[in-house]
Amino acid sequence: MKYGLTDQYIESLYRKYKVCIYCQKKMTVRKGSAGPQGKSRTIEHLNHRGNSGRFIAACCGSCNSSRGNKPLRKWFASKYCLERGINEDSVHAIVDEYLKKHEPIKKRSQMSIRQLQMIIRDLKDQTPITSSFDEKLFHQGQAHRNKWWNSHKEHWIDWLKQYNGPGYKNRKNKSIRSANIVYNRLACPPMLLWLIEASGINKSKIKDAVKAALASKKIFTAQSASIRAVVSWEEIERNLYSK
Numbered sequence: 001m002k003y004g005l006t007d008q009y010i011e012s013l014y015r016k017y018k019v020c021i022y023c024q025k026k027m028t029v030r031k032g033s034a035g036p037q038g039k040s041r042t043i044e045h046l047n048h049r050g051n052s053g054r055f056i057a058a059c060c061g062s063c064n065s066s067r068g069n070k071p072l073r074k075w076f077a078s079k080y081c082l083e084r085g086i087n088e089d090s091v092h093a094i095v096d097e098y099l100k101k102h103e104p105i106k107k108r109s110q111m112s113i114r115q116l117q118m119i120i121r122d123l124k125d126q127t128p129i130t131s132s133f134d135e136k137l138f139h140q141g142q143a144h145r146n147k148w149w150n151s152h153k154e155h156w157i158d159w160l161k162q163y164n165g166p167g168y169k170n171r172k173n174k175s176i177r178s179a180n181i182v183y184n185r186l187a188c189p190p191m192l193l194w195l196i197e198a199s200g201i202n203k204s205k206i207k208d209a210v211k212a213a214l215a216s217k218k219i220f221t222a223q224s225a226s227i228r229a230v231v232s233w234e235e236i237e238r239n240l241y242s243k
């Protein structure tokens, strides 16, 4: 018996879960107290408040100790998870099930593109961190060609017109209505950064986003993904609603 579970049951869990339910790494068998603990398999009680059989699985030692007793969504926001790409969409199905049952998201209205358009009109043009990021991109040969706009704000306002603005006959993105989809698909790092900065995200986090972008592959899609890994749409939305 271990963790209140029979050895047989534990063995069956290890047969079922050969990779960590969080980071998907193949787990090793730990012999005695030897071997690398981080990679070794451990029993994970997803629901620390109860020992019901339904939410017991296996994860690696390193994820287990990083999560500890934290609620999953809170843990997903930690540096550990962000660095490893561990999130709601990457984890094993049992984790999804657990989240639905024990950490459901309270449904709340999601910002529409129209709302975002209105809010953006009131945001400031001048964003110093984004300006210096623009310069850095320029120096590494990533200037926008055919740049016609005077500010990222102007660029955003025009960009959003393709979704539901008036006067655009061939709106290919007509069916997209929520702002989070625009944010999560946009492949323009300075535009993302401008929205982050203008929404009032704290400076050290903006700088982390810049660092992440400059450290990634010098293509807009990769840099955009790195920025989003640091600042999620949810954080921006919260700030924008309080404007």
Ligand SMILES: [Zn+2]
Residues within 6 Å of the ligand: 020, 021, 022, 023, 024, 025, 059, 060, 061, 062, 063, 064
């Ligand atoms: Zn793991």
